[in-house]
Amino acid sequence: MNMNGMNMGASDPNYNPNDQVSLDGLKPAQEPCYKKGDQVTLLVDHVMAHMIMKMKGAPATIVAGYNTRAYAVDFYTTNDHTYVKDHKWVIQREIKGQTDDSAPLANGTEITMEANHMAGMKGATGTIVSSQAGNVYIVDVPPYDGQPAMNNHRWFLQDEMKPLQK
Numbered sequence: 001m002n003m004n005g006m007n008m009g010a011s012d013p014n015y016n017p018n019d020q021v022s023l024d025g026l027k028p029a030q031e032p033c034y035k036k037g038d039q040v041t042l043l044v045d046h047v048m049a050h051m052i053m054k055m056k057g058a059p060a061t062i063v064a065g066y067n068t069r070a071y072a073v074d075f076y077t078t079n080d081h082t083y084v085k086d087h088k089w090v091i092q093r094e095i096k097g098q099t100d101d102s103a104p105l106a107n108g109t110e111i112t113m114e115a116n117h118m119a120g121m122k123g124a125t126g127t128i129v130s131s132q133a134g135n136v137y138i139v140d141v142p143p144y145d146g147q148p149a150m151n152n153h154r155w156f157l158q159d160e161m162k163p164l165q166k
Helices: none
Strands: 039-042 046-048 051-053 059-076 083-091 110-112 125-141 150-157 161-163
Touching: 039 125, 046 083, 059 150, 083 125, 083 150
Parallel strands: none
Antiparallel strands: 039 059, 039 161, 046 051, 059 083, 059 125, 110 125, 125 150
């Protein structure tokens, strides 16, 4: 199982879920709506490889919040050449040759990913679909809608969540 609680490395024996881009020095969220430990409801599903992760309506706990640019990308995985359309999100420093202070990349720009959110992502060549600057969050999601728990799921944008109604 990887950091997301899903066995996304099943088709890639070389996948190491602990081999993630370091977040050391990443700017903390600016005027965040959510702080570490806050309970939220997720408002969108996310795509992982060829499957949609059913997260819309799921409760989640904020693990951390940062301020950076997030990109939606299209790419083919390196392990089985699965086409992943509109993967949300990869942050600026998870793109080869980019730093937190790099200029924003334009839609249509070809990139190589350093992100390792799932098997076959790291080293994949992709294309920027869209981007958004602002606060991004890592969340823990308990088992939901038949799916196992996902811990330290990278990334959700601030507008992809709302406070959990108790």
